[in-house]
Amino acid sequence: MSEFDDLYREVILDHYKSPRHYGRLERPDGEAEGQNPLCGDELSISVAYAGDTISDIRFEGRGCAISQAATSMLTELVIGRGIAEVAAMSKDELLAEIGIPLTPVRLKCALLGLGVLKVALHRSAGTPLPEEWANLGQDLELR
Amino acid sequence: MGASRVTKTAQGPLTGEGVAATRPTLDAHRQRADFAYLEELVNGKPLAYLDSAASTQKPRQVLDALREFYEHSYANVHRGVYRLAERATEAFEGAREKARAFVNASSTREIVFTRNATEALNLVAYAWGLDNLRPGDLVVVTELEHHSNFVPWQYVAQRQGAGFRYIPIDDSGELQLDALERIASEGRVKVVATNLVSNSLGTINPVEKLGAWAHEQGAIMVVDAAQAAPHRPIDVQALGCDFLALSSHKLCGPSGIGVLWGRQELLEGMAPFNLGGEMIRKVTLERTTWNELPHKFEAGTPAIAEAVGFGAALDYISAVGLEAIERHEHELTAYTLGRLGELPWIETYGPPAERHAGIVSFNVEGVHPHDVAQILDWEGVAVRAGHHCTQPLMARLGVAATTRASFYLYTLPEEIDRLVDGLHKVKQHLG
Structure with a gap:
């Protein structure tokens, strides 16, 4: 496997070219958007709840392959899971799913979607925004 | 070499x-x-370094000069009475003379060492802008500006209640000089700030024309030459500007040192930027008077070896x-x-x-x-x-x-x- 394939593994390219759950929910229970000013990545995420679980999710955005593919992968990870559980989900779980080593600059791209989702959950369901995201949130200029 | x-x-x-x-x-x-x-190999391949606008690589002549200086001539500059301090001061001031010759300034009094071009531009924005800008005045930059020649002016203009305008570019990234007339009708133009070469697009800007227009308006002309000085001859007298900034690390020298060139009469009229040691003439409990140029603007221990390395870099690129x-x-x-x-x-x-x-x-x-x-x-x-x-x-x-x-x-x-x-x-x- 060449380094190229190693970095942009087929699965990442696949998610980048055919993003899952792309778009915006018509009647979302929660929404947030965020950007990474370093490279201009932009994302918006809308979620719907069924009781205590995330029943549906959509994302829209533009930016680098890592940010868009990672968010697409994230949507598959969280559908059907508890709101509180996702709000507490570690960065490592998503990074393991992405599965390739990332430099610090690219790490911000990869984690943008998770940060935006946590802000959406925090705003709509009152889940805590954990400490580790507080700093990241500043970096990412989440709004 | x-x-x-x-x-x-x-x-x-x-x-x-x-x-x-x-x-x-x-x-x-x-x-x-x-x-x-x-x-260096990257990924088993030779490195094609195509990022010299961010910072250039360093030739061994510059690295040798740094080592040589640290090993044989290093001490703090200007006030030591011992031999080594004299040697260090001579090397440091020698670099200033090299910088003077490099931009064809008329005197080393006009060569202020700064950390980089950004600090040089901040120095002008603060030390000149805070005392000379007021409501009704205009600061004019370009749509092509690096943040270093944009944000300090935007900030100081806002603080002083002065207006802030930009010269727009056309679709090929060149300044639209026909906007100047409109801009001049909107207030008293006091500062025109532009880069000589755009760091993003490589546009070579008509600084002489802009400088002439600035002076017609009674404005100062401030030139960011960070992307120009490493790549083409610079003559501050021919350019007809009032201030010019450059960085060492973009022309084969060490990072941490740059130059502000300014017209002597303007520098003399300005308040200091940083205050502390070296920039004073006399300090009493009641008041402090300022050192002569260029030391008035060089508070604290400067980047001594970096200045010497910068001088070696100027020698290197001048010889090329x-x-x-x-x-x-x-x-x-x-x-x-x-x-x-x-x-x-x-x-x-x-x-x-x-x-x-x-x-x-x-x-x-x-x-x-x-x-x-x-x-x-x-x-x-x-x-x-x-x-x-x-x-x-x-x-x-x-x-x-x-x-x-x-x-x-x-x-x-x-x-x-x-x-x-x-x-x-x-x-x-x-x-």
């Missing part, structure tokens, strides 16, 4: 005196022998020849624009080659610049991707970012070929 490496090739027509006009050229292959970074460097980069730029122009899925930005310095910004259709840069990195090609500290310009171009390749005296056309090969891989995988 140096002079022996310069080759003069007679290619021009005979002049009236019957003397062959010479066009200075450089042999990049020979220059490369001075740069150890070329021994600024005209030769300019010509070499012009050829590389024309070649790059030509090769990228053959690819319909690449959009390049900036003026045509004849008014375009050695910086080429582009985008690959449908691919984010970070992904472009990442894939090129695996091919051993180092380029920059991002907004290049020119967010207003990116907004004007309607893009979040661009990929940027930039050249210097060690860049080879073969490295441009590797860039183009890498871009084909980008297109194949992500396009």
Whole structure:
């Protein structure tokens, strides 16, 4: 496997070219958007709840392959899971799913979607925004 | 070092005196022998370093000068009475003289050492702007400005209640000078600030014209030469500006040192910027008086060895020849624009080659610049991707970012070929 394939593994390219759950929910229970000013990545995420679980999710955005593919992968990870559980989900779980080593600059791209989702959950369901995201949130200029 | 490496090739027509006009050229292959970074392999491939606009690599002559100075002449400067301190001061002030000659200033009193071009521009914005700008005044920058010559002026203008305007660019990234009349009708123009060469697009700006217009308005002309000074001869007297800033690390020297050149009468009239040791004449409990130029603006222990290394870098690039460097980069730029122009899925930005310095910004259709840069990195090609500290310009171009390749005296056309090969891989995988 060449380094190229190693970095942009087929699965990442696949998610980048055919993003899952792309778009915006018509009647979302929660929404947030965020950007990474370093490279201009932009994302918006809308979620719907069924009781205590995330029943549906959509994302829209533009930016680098890592940010868009990672968010697409994230949507598959969280559908059907508890709101509180996702709000507490570690960065490592998503990074393991992405599965390739990332430099610090690219790490911000990869984690943008998770940060935006946590802000959406925090705003709509009152889940805590954990400490580790507080700093990241500043970096990412989440709004 | 140096002079022996310069080759003069007679290619021009005979002049009236019957003397062959010479066009200075450089042999990049020979220059490369001075740069150890070329021994680095990236991903098993030789490194094609195409990010010299961000910072240049350093030749061994500069590294040797730093080591030599630290080992044999190092002490703090200016006040020591012992031999070593004298030697250090001599080397430090020698670098100032080299900087004076490099920009053709009339006196070393006009050469203020700063940390970099950014600090030099902040110095002018604060030390001149806070005392000279008031409501009704206008500060005029360009849509092409690096944040370092944009944000300090925006900030100081706002603090002083002065207006802030910009000269717009046209679609090829060149300043629209017909906007000047409108701008002048909107207030008293007190500052015109521009770069000589755009760090994002490579546009070479008409500083002489702008300077003449600025002076007609009674304004000062401030020039950011960070991207110009390493690549073409600079003559502050011919440019007709009032302040000019440059950075050492972009011209083969160490980081941490730069220069503000300013007209002596303006510098003399300005309040200090940083205060503390070295910049004083006399301190009492009641009041402090300022040291003479340029020391008034150099509080604290300066970047001593860095200044000496900067001097060595000026020697190095002067020996290669600024005209030769300019010509070499012009050829590389024309070649790059030509090769990228053959690819319909690449959009390049900036003026045509004849008014375009050695910086080429582009985008690959449908691919984010970070992904472009990442894939090129695996091919051993180092380029920059991002907004290049020119967010207003990116907004004007309607893009979040661009990929940027930039050249210097060690860049080879073969490295441009590797860039183009890498871009084909980008297109194949992500396009």
